[in-house]
Amino acid sequence: MSHKPRILAVAGSLRSASVNHLFLRAMQLIKPENIDFRIYSELGRLPLFNADNDEQAGEEVSRWRKALAEADMLLLVSPEYAHGVSGVMKNALDWIVGSGELMEKRLAFPNLSVRATLAQAQLTEMLHILGCRLIEDCSPRATTEHPLMLPAMDEQSLLADKRTGPELRKLWLHLEQALLVDPENLQSNTAGRHLWG
Ligand SMILES: Cc1cc2nc3c(=O)[nH]c(=O)nc-3n(C[C@H](O)[C@H](O)[C@H](O)COP(=O)(O)O)c2cc1C
Secondary structure (H helix, E strand, O other), X not given: OOOOOEEEEEEOOOXXXXXXXXXXXXXXXXXXXXXXXXXXOOHHHOOOOOHHHHHXXXXXXXXXXXXXXXOOEEEEEOOEEOOEEOHHHHHHHHOOOOOOOOOOOEEEOOEOOOOOOHHHHHHHHHHHHOOOEEOHHHOOEOOOXXXXXXXXXXXXXXXXXXXXXXXXXXXHHHXXXXXXXXXXXXXXXXXHHHHHO
């Protein structure tokens, strides 16, 4: 890698008080110097997916695809709505089914909720078929004993809390390690190739 390793962080919520965004901002505050960490906060600008426009989708879609293409790893967190994936996240992923920017992309996919499992499972399948390489160590599932988020927190208190602070720091250690691994030595994900022939 000739550049600083790049992580693109994406949250599947548009809420101003989103806990998923809060988590990413807290991670940004403690990011290692040698890593580029960018939070992508323009999912709300993407038009609704229409396969008719896939190849001439406009500037917002191009920016999204470029940000994904340039990242060495994707850190994704997303809420569950009505036992499913948020529409914001599904829409964003539909725009890259045809263009393929997630093919062989390293994926960190923590689940911040101790109770939501359905959306996480659905998104895991989608991300798999889009070609991501899920890195288990970078994809912790919050539990009551090891929470990744607590109610009514801000970034600083999330980092200072004796339960969540160490979990976020541990995640950074795993992210750093995962970025050091030569992509050749990661298990390949050929699911997407089967999908598109
Ligand atoms: C319309 C709606 C539906 C929801 N459905 C679920 C659900 O099915 N399962 C669940 O665990 N949480 C559900 N929640 C809770 C959200 O996942 C939770 O509020 C989460 O923090 C939202 O993410 P955000 O804070 O990043 O916006 C729902 C919330 C809303 C507003």
